[in-house]
Each structure stands twice: as C-alpha cells, then as structure tokens.
Amino acid sequence: MQKDTDHTQAAETPAGVCPFAKAAMSSRFTDPKGCPVSSDAEAFDPFAASYQADPAEVLRWSRDDEPVFFSPKLGYWVVTRYEDVKAVFRDNRVFSPANALEKITPFSSEADAILKQHNYGMARTLVNEDEPAHLERRRALMFSFSPEELLHHEPMVRRLTREYVDRFVNKGSADLVNEMLWEIPLTVALHFLGVPEEDMGKLREYSIAHTVNTWGRPTPDQQLKVADSVGKFWNYAGKVLEKMREDPSGNGWMEYAIRRQKELPEVITDSYLHSMMMAGIVAAHETTAHATANALRLLLEDKMTWDRICQDASLIPQAVEECLRHSGSIVAWRRVALEDTEVGGVSIPKGGKLLIVNSSANHDERYFEDPDSIDIFRDNASEHLSFGYGSHQCLGKNLARMEMCIFLEELTKRLPHMQLVPDQDFKYLPNIAFRGPENLFVEWDVSLNPEKTNPEILATHEAIKIGSPSKDDIYRSVLVDQVRHEADNVIGISFKNQDGSEFPRWSPGAHIDVMVGEYTRKYSLCGYNTDRKTLDIAVLREEDGRGGSKYIHDSLKKGDALKIKGPKSNFRLDEKAERYILIAGGIGITPVLTMADRLAELGKDYCLHYAGAARASMAFLNRIEQDHAGRFELYPKAEARRADLQSLVATADANTRIYVCGPDRMIEELEQLCEPLPDNILHFEHFTAKHETFDTSNDKAFELVLANSRMVVTVEPGQTALGALKAAGVDVESDCEEGLCGNCEVEVLEGEIDHRDNVLARSEKAENKRMVTCCSRAKSRSIKIAL
Structure with a gap:
C-alpha cells in the first residue's frame, strides 16, 4: 500500500426501531421508549467490584454488541464506544453537562x-x-x-x-x-x-x-x-x-x-x-x-x-x-x-x-x-x-x-x-x-x-514540555530483517524491533508509517498477524510516484535501522457479517490478504478476487494458493481475464460485506454499482493517492462557525481549515494532513463543501454532512460545523 484511505460506513438503525430487541426479549424491563432491555444491560452495576477493578473489560460485551444501552439500575443511557462517547462530548448544544455534578445516589x-x-x-x-x-x-x-x-x-x-x-x-x-x-x-x-x-x-x-x-x-x-x-x-x-x-x-x-x-x-x-x-x-x-x-x-x-x-x-x-x-x-x-x-x-x-x-x-x-x-x-x-x-x-x-x-x-x-x-x-x-x-x-x-x-x-532532570507528547516524537526503532522479491517491481520487507521485543497485536487492514530517508510513507501490513516478532510490508516501485517507493527499492537492505509508526488501522474488518467479497487490484492485495487470513481463521464464507497486469506482477500468489485454496479467483489482464464487478455486486445482500483495495477506477466503479445497496456493505481503501490537482488560485477566505463552541474562525486563502482551527486553539485530531486518513473529519451542519479529499464516498460528498478539514474548503462564504 503506497497511500491509504479508509471508507467504513457504519450500519444505521431505522428511526424508532429497537436495535437490540432480539437479544433483549427475555428482559423484565423496558427503557423509557418501551424498548426491551437486554439481560446484560439489566445486570450492569457500576458499583460492582468487577466494574471498579476493570470497567473496560466489564463493558466489552457492550462495545461489541450493544454500544448504547439503557441501565434500569441507574436510569441512565450508557455509551461505551469511542466514536459515540466523543460525539456526545463534542456536542454540548444537544448534550448538556448540567447533571455532571448531580448526586448519583440521592441524599436522604x-x-x-x-x-x-x-x-x-x-x-x-x-x-x-x-x-x-x-x-x-x-x-x-x-x-x-x-x-x-x-x-x-x-x-x-x-x-x-x-x-x-x-x-x-x-x-x-x-x-x-x-x-x-x-x-x-x-x-x-x-x-x-x-x-x-x-x-x-x-x-x-x-x-x-x-x-x-x-x-x-x-x-x-x-x-x-x-x-x-x-x-x-x-x-x-x-x-x-x-x-x-x-x-x-x-x-x-x-x-x-x-x-x-x-x-x-x-x-x-x-x-x-x-x-x-x-x-x-x-x-x-x-x-x-x-x-x-x-x-x-x-x-x-x-x-x-x-x-x-x-x-x-x-x-x-x-x-x-x-x-x-x-x-x-x-x-x-x-x-x-x-x-x-x-x-x-x-x-x-x-x-x-x-x-x-x-x-x-x-x-x-x-x-x-x-x-x-x-x-x-x-x-x-x-x-x-x-x-x-x-x-x-x-x-x-x-x-x-x-x-x-x-x-x-x-x-x-x-x-x-x-x-x-x-x-x-x-x-x-x-x-x-x-x-x-x-x-x-x-x-x-x-x-x-x-x-x-x-x-x-x-x-539532573528531564526538561518538561507542557502538553501531550508530539506525534512526531513517537516512533519505533526497527531493523530491516529481510528484503525479498515478491513479484515484478514488488519487494517484501520484514522489520524487527531493535531491542528484540514483540510488536503489539494488529488487526487485518492495519498499516504502518515507514520513515526512511526524507520520506514517510504508509504501507499495509501483509504478514501473518500471529507473528508478534515481525512486521511485513510489500512495496510496489512507482516510477512516476513521489520518490518514496524508488528510494526504498534502491536503498533499503538487511540490517538497516529506521523508524516506523503504528501499527494502526483506518480500514477495519467487520467480523459479524455472514458472507464476504474481497476485491484487490495490484498492490491493493496487501490489506485484503490479511482480511482473507482472518476470515479463514473464523471459518467465514468468503471469496478473494485478485486482479493484476500479469501473474508475474501479482504478489503473494503462492501464499494465496496455499492458504485460500478454493476461495479465490485471479484476473491477470495479460490472460484477458477481467473481474465482472457488476456480477459480484449482484450477489450481495444485507448480510454481505464487500472490501476492496485497488486503483481509483476500480473503487469508483464499485461505488456506482453499490449505490442501491445499504451503506454498510461497501468498504474500501485506496492504495495510492489520486494526486488530483485542484486550482487553488481562486481560493477565497471563508468562515468556520463552530456551533458548539460559539466561535467563528476565519480560514484564509492558502490556509487549511485544519490549520485555522488549530491556530485558534481548537482541538482537532489529524494524521496524514493530505486528505487520506480522515482523522480530521468534522460534521457539517450548514453550508456547501468543496471536497478535495480521498476519504469520503461519492454519496457522502453529495450529502454534504462531513468535511475533511486538512484539504477541503467551503464553496459558500461560511459553513457551520459541530465543534
């Protein structure tokens, strides 16, 4: 993976429908809307010794299956997932802190x-x-x-x-x-x-x-x-x-x-x-x-x-x-x-x-x-x-x-x-x-x-730096353990920690940032995630790229010391579906292959569809044949084989998930084909940036109206919305700052966006409800955002 972009559309629950009714029918309680309360929610007790000892572990069931539930013992709705908790904190227009100091146990x-x-x-x-x-x-x-x-x-x-x-x-x-x-x-x-x-x-x-x-x-x-x-x-x-x-x-x-x-x-x-x-x-x-x-x-x-x-x-x-x-x-x-x-x-x-x-x-x-x-x-x-x-x-x-x-x-x-x-x-x-x-x-x-x-x-003592540590200062020191030929113009690289320690566990679809020479590039992990001593990536040499892949191909050798960041993931596998269609184009096989490995381990129904120029240029063919026999189809262009994406999508139903990583044209075609389907079916990651050129000569200043903070921030020509927000002291997460990862995305309440990112799906851009602040701008004179 040369550059990664994530699109993971969450399943939505129709308004007025209880999302957990099936699991909750045995409960004696209902929530204020009359929806049954699950047995797990009924049993939740924040004063129990087990919860006091390890609240995150006690609520694992909730994060997995019922991330927002009603607790009859407390009379509170309990929110347990990261994005939901953050959304509540962010929106003090809808969610008031007025009860933050209210006695949880009323006095006599x-x-x-x-x-x-x-x-x-x-x-x-x-x-x-x-x-x-x-x-x-x-x-x-x-x-x-x-x-x-x-x-x-x-x-x-x-x-x-x-x-x-x-x-x-x-x-x-x-x-x-x-x-x-x-x-x-x-x-x-x-x-x-x-x-x-x-x-x-x-x-x-x-x-x-x-x-x-x-x-x-x-x-x-x-x-x-x-x-x-x-x-x-x-x-x-x-x-x-x-x-x-x-x-x-x-x-x-x-x-x-x-x-x-x-x-x-x-x-x-x-x-x-x-x-x-x-x-x-x-x-x-x-x-x-x-x-x-x-x-x-x-x-x-x-x-x-x-x-x-x-x-x-x-x-x-x-x-x-x-x-x-x-x-x-x-x-x-x-x-x-x-x-x-x-x-x-x-x-x-x-x-x-x-x-x-x-x-x-x-x-x-x-x-x-x-x-x-x-x-x-x-x-x-x-x-x-x-x-x-x-x-x-x-x-x-x-x-x-x-x-x-x-x-x-x-x-x-x-x-x-x-x-x-x-x-x-x-x-x-x-x-x-x-x-x-x-x-x-x-x-x-x-x-x-x-x-x-x-x-x-x-x-002596260390100098104190006020605030959280800078992301630029956080990295792993690794050694190149192996450089090997994977396919024409593709090399595989294995890294080990310099101190010999294990890497953290990582999930299918995860990537690392490789910092080598003057370059920092993102690559999907493509080894076996059961191997805690080694991290593996594959790098395609791009003659017309920005130079990072050529530098790695020409310079990296066994024993070299360098820095990496991660593992981390913006491209996550939903393991709860019944059936999976995995689609990879060229070097896009890297994250998709690890997903296939995981689905095989889980015993899920899946098929891997892999397209490339020719077999000689398609990495990991031996591994695919060994680990996924009977579960894959190959489409080498040199053999006049082409994946029929329309036919693949036609087999998808509400219990199917489609994961794809590959060229933009492949992803755009799948987006069009999947438009009639529920939003949570298609998930994709680009393996290269679009390198789309935007005319910035006519960029005009615009205002960001922060609905929750009651602030107005001006974004000048040549300045990003993200930069303007940070300059105003507003906390906004960010990572790549190239419109690739989506970490700096904000919710848009009013106004029209000039979308310049490689993150949001076409349908999401048309909805005009989200903005990637590191690159996108406003078409209107001002936009209102939920910050």
Missing part, C-alpha cells in the same frame, strides 16, 4: 437537612455549566492554565516529590498512595489555587467528602457524615476565599479569578468563585492522584515497559499518555439530552441522562490497535478521552501531565528496582466517576538504590 431528607444547616450552595462550575456562560467564563479564566504559567509550578512539584521520596527511599517498602500520591497532588492543587499554607490542612481533611457526595453510593448512616463534611468543606472554602480577597496579588488561580472579577463582575460572580474554589480542589487532586497510582501499577506489572522508561527518561511523557488512555482516573462522565436525539443509532429522548464511559471508549478496538496492552509507542494515545473532549475538556489536563511525569521521573531514577508487593488486593472506592487503588504497596532492596553509588543522578 436527614442528610439534606444537614447540608441546609451549613448553607451549602454549590452553584454551576466550568464542569456542569451550559453555553454561552461556560465558554465566556472559561475564556476569562484560562490564563493560569497556559504553558508559561504552568511551568512556574514545576519547581514546587519537583521539590515536593523529592521530599516525599526522601522519606521512604531507604525504608525498602512503601504504600505509594498514602505516602506520596495522595498528598502531593492535593498540596499542588492548593498551591495552584493560591490557598494560604495555614489553611491547607483543613481543606485536605474535607476534600474527599465531595467525591463520595457526588459520585458515590454512601449508606444512610454514611450520608449523614458525608453531608456534614461537605457542608464544612463549603463553609471553610468560603472563609479561605474571603481571606484571599484581602490580598489577591498572588499567582494562584483563585487570586487571578478575584482580580478578573473586578473586570468582569457579571461573568465571574461571588457564588461562582465559591463553587469553583471547592470544585477546583477536588478536580486537581483526586484525578492526578488516582491516575498516577493506576499508571504505576500498570508499569510495574509490565517489566519491559518499566525498564524502558528507567533506562530512557525521555520516554516518560509517552508512558504517561498511554497510561492515561489505558487506565485513566476518570472512568465515566455524565450528560443530559436537551432534545430528542440519537447516539450510535439509538434514540435518546429529551431529558434522557447519559453515562458516557471514557474508560470503555479508550479500549475500543475500532479506534486503538491492541487496546488492552500497554504500548508507549502508540502514536495516537493522546487521542484518548480521559480528559473529555471539546469545549468542556479538562482545563487542568496539562498540570496533571506535568505532575505525573515528575513523579515517574523521580521514582524511575531513584528506585528502578522497585516492585509491586506480590498478591496484594487492589481495592477501589466505589463511585461512577473516579477510579484509583486505595493502596499501592511496593518494595525494593535498599542496598541497590542507585544514589548510594551515584549520587549525581539527583542533580
């Missing part, structure tokens, strides 16, 4: 009376406030979270971390949660807010009650104690805020907010400051404490990864990002529908409450390759949803990243030989939002502490 009248006695009056905050008030306040208060301002806190975080590790480094054992991870983020949070030193102790004492109050399931007796602590927390936070008003000249966020209040009294009100004071402590404390505890457990359980970051501290930011994806501290968040709508093809009524499960989305194999493994070279790890997405994305995300990097650097430097205490029982405080172990017991041989023989290691 006695507990409510206690809160009333304390004059508890928690108001809206950045977490649960609707537009336009939210964005106006967010913009007014963002300064303290800028990279420059966050760097001012680095010395304090390093000093605290050093002091806490000093206390136990020579003991040989520790509970990292109670002796370090719980205390430091809280102290950092209080310093960040600007809380006076003398008030930190009391606020520490009260802060945990807020979590139990909002997201937990306290018993009636516990509710009374929690209510009293929450009330005291509220009142004490108010007193501290008043003390800060007397002299708001410090660098704390609350002090900055007090100063801003004088400029914007209607935007930053007294009640708002009081509520943010209390919510800010919890938000900056527990999320970071739990996330670091989760990360350390993961890394210590994966010795190879732990050893890697001990040996190379520059990998720590990548490890932090991958741990945030794999086991972030925020399990799920909440929204409420402001109108009748749909999520994942399921109708959600106005007023419907949604539990959007970030932790499940981060393990969705439709988006992340081998999502249950730890892979610090995963170059899309930062696309996790642990911090949310869109205009309500966590403001403090980069403060948390900085703390986690410093914690890991100190521990890997001073205690690289640290291990988890065997057979410990990890326990979690039952709540639907935050997750982290209550204890993390570790041990080590003090005599092996590196600083005993090399005290100089304490004098």
Whole structure:
C-alpha cells in the first residue's frame, strides 16, 4: 500500500426501531421508549467490584454488541464506544453537562437537612455549566492554565516529590498512595489555587467528602457524615476565599479569578468563585492522584515497559499518555439530552441522562490497535478521552501531565528496582466517576538504590514540555530483517524491533508509517498477524510516484535501522457479517490478504478476487494458493481475464460485506454499482493517492462557525481549515494532513463543501454532512460545523 484511505460506513438503525430487541426479549424491563432491555444491560452495576477493578473489560460485551444501552439500575443511557462517547462530548448544544455534578445516589431528607444547616450552595462550575456562560467564563479564566504559567509550578512539584521520596527511599517498602500520591497532588492543587499554607490542612481533611457526595453510593448512616463534611468543606472554602480577597496579588488561580472579577463582575460572580474554589480542589487532586497510582501499577506489572522508561527518561511523557488512555482516573462522565436525539443509532429522548464511559471508549478496538496492552509507542494515545473532549475538556489536563511525569521521573531514577508487593488486593472506592487503588504497596532492596553509588543522578532532570507528547516524537526503532522479491517491481520487507521485543497485536487492514530517508510513507501490513516478532510490508516501485517507493527499492537492505509508526488501522474488518467479497487490484492485495487470513481463521464464507497486469506482477500468489485454496479467483489482464464487478455486486445482500483495495477506477466503479445497496456493505481503501490537482488560485477566505463552541474562525486563502482551527486553539485530531486518513473529519451542519479529499464516498460528498478539514474548503462564504 503506497497511500491509504479508509471508507467504513457504519450500519444505521431505522428511526424508532429497537436495535437490540432480539437479544433483549427475555428482559423484565423496558427503557423509557418501551424498548426491551437486554439481560446484560439489566445486570450492569457500576458499583460492582468487577466494574471498579476493570470497567473496560466489564463493558466489552457492550462495545461489541450493544454500544448504547439503557441501565434500569441507574436510569441512565450508557455509551461505551469511542466514536459515540466523543460525539456526545463534542456536542454540548444537544448534550448538556448540567447533571455532571448531580448526586448519583440521592441524599436522604436527614442528610439534606444537614447540608441546609451549613448553607451549602454549590452553584454551576466550568464542569456542569451550559453555553454561552461556560465558554465566556472559561475564556476569562484560562490564563493560569497556559504553558508559561504552568511551568512556574514545576519547581514546587519537583521539590515536593523529592521530599516525599526522601522519606521512604531507604525504608525498602512503601504504600505509594498514602505516602506520596495522595498528598502531593492535593498540596499542588492548593498551591495552584493560591490557598494560604495555614489553611491547607483543613481543606485536605474535607476534600474527599465531595467525591463520595457526588459520585458515590454512601449508606444512610454514611450520608449523614458525608453531608456534614461537605457542608464544612463549603463553609471553610468560603472563609479561605474571603481571606484571599484581602490580598489577591498572588499567582494562584483563585487570586487571578478575584482580580478578573473586578473586570468582569457579571461573568465571574461571588457564588461562582465559591463553587469553583471547592470544585477546583477536588478536580486537581483526586484525578492526578488516582491516575498516577493506576499508571504505576500498570508499569510495574509490565517489566519491559518499566525498564524502558528507567533506562530512557525521555520516554516518560509517552508512558504517561498511554497510561492515561489505558487506565485513566476518570472512568465515566455524565450528560443530559436537551432534545430528542440519537447516539450510535439509538434514540435518546429529551431529558434522557447519559453515562458516557471514557474508560470503555479508550479500549475500543475500532479506534486503538491492541487496546488492552500497554504500548508507549502508540502514536495516537493522546487521542484518548480521559480528559473529555471539546469545549468542556479538562482545563487542568496539562498540570496533571506535568505532575505525573515528575513523579515517574523521580521514582524511575531513584528506585528502578522497585516492585509491586506480590498478591496484594487492589481495592477501589466505589463511585461512577473516579477510579484509583486505595493502596499501592511496593518494595525494593535498599542496598541497590542507585544514589548510594551515584549520587549525581539527583542533580539532573528531564526538561518538561507542557502538553501531550508530539506525534512526531513517537516512533519505533526497527531493523530491516529481510528484503525479498515478491513479484515484478514488488519487494517484501520484514522489520524487527531493535531491542528484540514483540510488536503489539494488529488487526487485518492495519498499516504502518515507514520513515526512511526524507520520506514517510504508509504501507499495509501483509504478514501473518500471529507473528508478534515481525512486521511485513510489500512495496510496489512507482516510477512516476513521489520518490518514496524508488528510494526504498534502491536503498533499503538487511540490517538497516529506521523508524516506523503504528501499527494502526483506518480500514477495519467487520467480523459479524455472514458472507464476504474481497476485491484487490495490484498492490491493493496487501490489506485484503490479511482480511482473507482472518476470515479463514473464523471459518467465514468468503471469496478473494485478485486482479493484476500479469501473474508475474501479482504478489503473494503462492501464499494465496496455499492458504485460500478454493476461495479465490485471479484476473491477470495479460490472460484477458477481467473481474465482472457488476456480477459480484449482484450477489450481495444485507448480510454481505464487500472490501476492496485497488486503483481509483476500480473503487469508483464499485461505488456506482453499490449505490442501491445499504451503506454498510461497501468498504474500501485506496492504495495510492489520486494526486488530483485542484486550482487553488481562486481560493477565497471563508468562515468556520463552530456551533458548539460559539466561535467563528476565519480560514484564509492558502490556509487549511485544519490549520485555522488549530491556530485558534481548537482541538482537532489529524494524521496524514493530505486528505487520506480522515482523522480530521468534522460534521457539517450548514453550508456547501468543496471536497478535495480521498476519504469520503461519492454519496457522502453529495450529502454534504462531513468535511475533511486538512484539504477541503467551503464553496459558500461560511459553513457551520459541530465543534
């Protein structure tokens, strides 16, 4: 595969039809629309020990079969797949955060009376406030979270971390949660807010009650104690805020907010400051404490990864990002529908409450390759949803990243030989939002502490870069293990990791980015995905191409060291269909062959149709004959054989999937033939870019109206929509930036698009509902998009 483009059309559920009725008929419950609730949905309990221990695994059934379901126990619609969770986060016009801080377990009248006695009056905050008030306040208060301002806190975080590790480094054992991870983020949070030193102790004492109050399931007796602590927390936070008003000249966020209040009294009100004071402590404390505890457990359980970051501290930011994806501290968040709508093809009524499960989305194999493994070279790890997405994305995300990097650097430097205490029982405080172990017991041989023989290691540290690691810095170092002839003008190349380790598992249709010389090119993996030690690609020499394939053919040899990115996939195989038609043209055989391998393994009904110029130029013929005997047809042009695509498509029904990779003319013909069929039948990937030339001389400026963010962004001539959005500070994912992968696609609500991508199908372009922002432009003066 020279260049890849994905088109995977999702199955749609007709409006008003229950998509899971067949599986749900045995249920005793129905959802608010009267649709039967499946037995799995009926049994779902977010407070169960199994869910607290591994929420993503417990919800695997949902991601696979019922990605949006109604939970009778909660009274919530539960959303579990990546794209659906992201869509809900993105659209705060339809999905309000108003219930984000609503008690999941209503208090008793006695507990409510206690809160009333304390004059508890928690108001809206950045977490649960609707537009336009939210964005106006967010913009007014963002300064303290800028990279420059966050760097001012680095010395304090390093000093605290050093002091806490000093206390136990020579003991040989520790509970990292109670002796370090719980205390430091809280102290950092209080310093960040600007809380006076003398008030930190009391606020520490009260802060945990807020979590139990909002997201937990306290018993009636516990509710009374929690209510009293929450009330005291509220009142004490108010007193501290008043003390800060007397002299708001410090660098704390609350002090900055007090100063801003004088400029914007209607935007930053007294009640708002009081509520943010209390919510800010919890938000900056527990999320970071739990996330670091989760990360350390993961890394210590994966010795190879732990050893890697001990040996190379520059990998720590990548490890932090991958741990945030794999086991972030925020399990799920909440929204409420402001109108009748749909999520994942399921109708959600106005007023419907949604539990959007970030932790499940981060393990969705439709988006992340081998999502249950730890892979610090995963170059899309930062696309996790642990911090949310869109205009309500966590403001403090980069403060948390900085703390986690410093914690890991100190521990890997001073205690690289640290291990988890065997057979410990990890326990979690039952709540639907935050997750982290209550204890993390570790041990080590003090005599092996590196600083005993090399005290100089304490004098240096890695430079902190605020934000997520750049994709440009994330790659695998590999060696060329073999270069072999596959067909005329086609070579096969095998890669192995330089350190001899295994590659992550990859799915049929996946690809890697090969970085060699001055070129970066995408190639489909075409080996056997059961071989974890080797990655195989095939490269067609293109004399009229852009030079990458010729350089590889002429220069690459066994033993060469180079970099790759991936594996990752934009071309996924739906394994639930009954019958498959696989079509490959030329080098397009590479992803299609791995799909055939998988279908053979599953015992599915499939046939592989492979067209090429001549047998001598068609790669993998021996393998196809060996592994897919009786399941393939060859169409060498030199033998006057041509695939009858019309006849192939005519055999397709609703239970058939057609997968094709090949020349544009082949894909365009199939698109035309499949137009009368349901959208989910045809899936394709281009193996070359179209290299279509667009006349850019008449490009005019246009406006992007961001419906959810209430922003207007101007795209100048010569500038891409993606570039304009990023320049405006709007988070938009991107990868190839050539209109090939579709990662930067946005939903279009109004306006006409000048489509210049190689991603969307003809029917999708005609619908005018999606835009690939890295290359496409507006035909109209402005377009409205769902961001």
